[in-house]
Amino acid sequence: MSSQHDTGSTFTNPVIPGFHPDPSVCRVGEDYYLACSSFEYFPGVPIFHSRDLVNWTQIGNVLDRPSQLRIPSDTPPSAGIYAPTLRHHGGRFWLVVTNVAAGEGNLLFSSVDPAGPWSDPVRLPGVHGIDPDLAWDEDGTCWCTVAGVSQFRIDPETGETLGPAQPVWSGTPGALAPEAPHLYHIGEYWYLLIAEGGTERGHGVSIGRGRTPNGPFEPCPANPILTHRSTHKPIQNTGHADLVQAPDGSWQLVLLGVRPGGGTPGWHVLGRETFLVPVTWVDDWPVVGELSPEMPAPAWPLRPVPATPVRDDFDEAELRPLWVSLRRRPTELCGTKERAGWLTLHADPSADTLDHPDLVFVGRRQQHLSCGVRTLVDCSGGRGGLAVRLDDRHHYEIEAGDGRIKVFARIGPLRTKVASRPVPPGPVVLGIEIAPQPSGDARTGPDHLSFGVEEQGGGFTVLATLDGRYLSTEVAGGFTGRVIGMYAAAGTVQFDWCDYQPR
Numbered sequence: 040m041s042s043q044h045d046t047g048s049t050f051t052n053p054v055i056p057g058f059h060p061d062p063s064v065c066r067v068g069e070d071y072y073l074a075c076s077s078f079e080y081f082p083g084v085p086i087f088h089s090r091d092l093v094n095w096t097q098i099g100n101v102l103d104r105p106s107q108l109r110i111p112s113d114t115p116p117s118a119g120i121y122a123p124t125l126r127h128h129g130g131r132f133w134l135v136v137t138n139v140a141a142g143e144g145n146l147l148f149s150s151v152d153p154a155g156p157w158s159d160p161v162r163l164p165g166v167h168g169i170d171p172d173l174a175w176d177e178d179g180t181c182w183c184t185v186a187g188v189s190q191f192r193i194d195p196e197t198g199e200t201l202g203p204a205q206p207v208w209s210g211t212p213g214a215l216a217p218e219a220p221h222l223y224h225i226g227e228y229w230y231l232l233i234a235e236g237g238t239e240r241g242h243g244v245s246i247g248r249g250r251t252p253n254g255p256f257e258p259c260p261a262n263p264i265l266t267h268r269s270t271h272k273p274i275q276n277t278g279h280a281d282l283v284q285a286p287d288g289s290w291q292l293v294l295l296g297v298r299p300g301g302g303t304p305g306w307h308v309l310g311r312e313t314f315l316v317p318v319t320w321v322d323d324w325p326v327v328g329e330l331s332p333e334m335p336a337p338a339w340p341l342r343p344v345p346a347t348p349v350r351d352d353f354d355e356a357e358l359r360p361l362w363v364s365l366r367r368r369p370t371e372l373c374g375t376k377e378r379a380g381w382l383t384l385h386a387d388p389s390a391d392t393l394d395h396p397d398l399v400f401v402g403r404r405q406q407h408l409s410c411g412v413r414t415l416v417d418c419s420g421g422r423g424g425l426a427v428r429l430d431d432r433h434h435y436e437i438e439a440g441d442g443r444i445k446v447f448a449r450i451g452p453l454r455t456k457v458a459s460r461p462v463p464p465g466p467v468v469l470g471i472e473i474a475p476q477p478s479g480d481a482r483t484g485p486d487h488l489s490f491g492v493e494e495q496g497g498g499f500t501v502l503a504t505l506d507g508r509y510l511s512t513e514v515a516g517g518f519t520g521r522v523i524g525m526y527a528a529a530g531t532v533q534f535d536w537c538d539y540q541p542r
């Protein structure tokens with residue numbers, strides 16, 4: 040649940056690795072909380088806690104009840120929950136988000152405890168546009184600003200819109216997609232921070248300022264204040280940022296970025312991750328520092344958090360918050376209570392392959408470029424295994440059942456069995472090893488994935504090794520990253536434990 044960082048003279052970016060995009064952060068006293076987008080996964084909107092902005096622990100998911108998160112099975116990958124804003128006001132935490140599935144639109148949740156339970160949604164039917172932001176002015180008026188960029192005054196208790204949309208800024212002339220607005224009152228100005236250029240290689244962060252929360256906003260002469268477009272920097276697609284004051288009173292930006300690997304055009308496989316970069320102020324404009332994988336340690340003390348345990352034994356009644364499922368998680372199909380100490384998955388009879396939106400799946404984000412995953416599976420009652428999933432049409436899996444172990448690859452319209460061998464009766468340990476490829480050649484993929492089985496006498500036998508580029512965002516499209524986990528394709532499949540080991 041945590042990221043592990045150096046406590047010495049440097050720290051490592053990303054601060055929250057793996058598919059954790061669109062970060063929004065807020066500070067309450069000495070505590071920081073951060074929320075991310077979750078798209079078609081349930082539970083939705085992972086929420087993290089930190090005391091130093093560098094070391095983060097997941098404390099829950101904001102949307103962990105079906106009454107809060109409706110993602111019907113016809114929801115395509117990368118639809119669902121987009122771009123939250125997390126704020127603290129009047130003794131409560133507020134989170135506003137767009138559910139692009141099922142016409143749900145913008146939804147507002149609140150809680151006194153960021154670890155939950157969070158309220159059921161308050162709908163914002165009059166607020167049109169993605170990436171909603173929340174800010175309160177000194178009179179108590181709540182401003183909701185959306186991509187485009189336009190603004191609404193709202194009543195956050197009822198979701199009612201008080202007056203029509205007011206366009207406030209369309210960003211830099213010629214730049215596409217002004218989005219991800221966040222509005223702040225800092226010193227004498229109201230600042231409107233936005234992302235521009237699209238969430239791909241052209242992404243960037245720009246800012247405007249004005250004297251009132253509804254503008255007019257004067258663009259910063261140095262816009263974009265952050266972009267890595269047209270550079271060879273290892274962190275790319277930098278944008279969608281949120282400002283926060285650090286423990287020492289200085290300012291920091293959390294933002295999303297990606298780490299492409301391999302030759303050209305560079306494939307990123309972990310999705311968009313959360314990074315941290317310092318900000319200084321010159322003439323009342325923010326100046327963003329250098330963003331790199333290894334950052335100078337900040338001036339305030341780092342407070343390391345316990346590392347996420349490698350093994351989940353499934354000994355607890357509830358699944359840990361890092362485990363996510365596809366679109367829904369019906370308790371009758373998935374849980375740890377049916378056989379104590381095991382995760383039991385019952386296949387949905389309609390969902391016999393990983394391509395199916397109703398696949399019964401429990402996975403976690405791949406958070407390291409190099410990692411190994413193992414699980415002990417009992418497939419005596421069905422067929423299932425371990426999958427690496429980018430989306431419904433891009434996944435690799437190793438599956439046990441019916442006396443055989445098979446490796447499958449699904450790449451766009453093509454699905455093929457790449458290996459098969461008999462399996463002895465009884466539970467079996469399936470495994471995946473993922474390692475980056477040195478990019479000596481322009482055509483080299485970002486990494487390779489080896490699928491295998493642990494032999495009873497010891498040793499890992501690889502059945503197939505596959506090029507990772509096909510499970511990248513550059514190939515699959517969309518907004519998500521890799522998720523690795525267990526699934527049932529037929530009958531009942533049980534998992535005693537699952538290890539995720541950064542290498």
Ligand code: 6LW
Binds near residue numbers: 061170234238278518
């Ligand atoms: C999000 C938009 C974006 O709504 O990508 O990078 C979209 N920025 O602000 C999906 O995450």
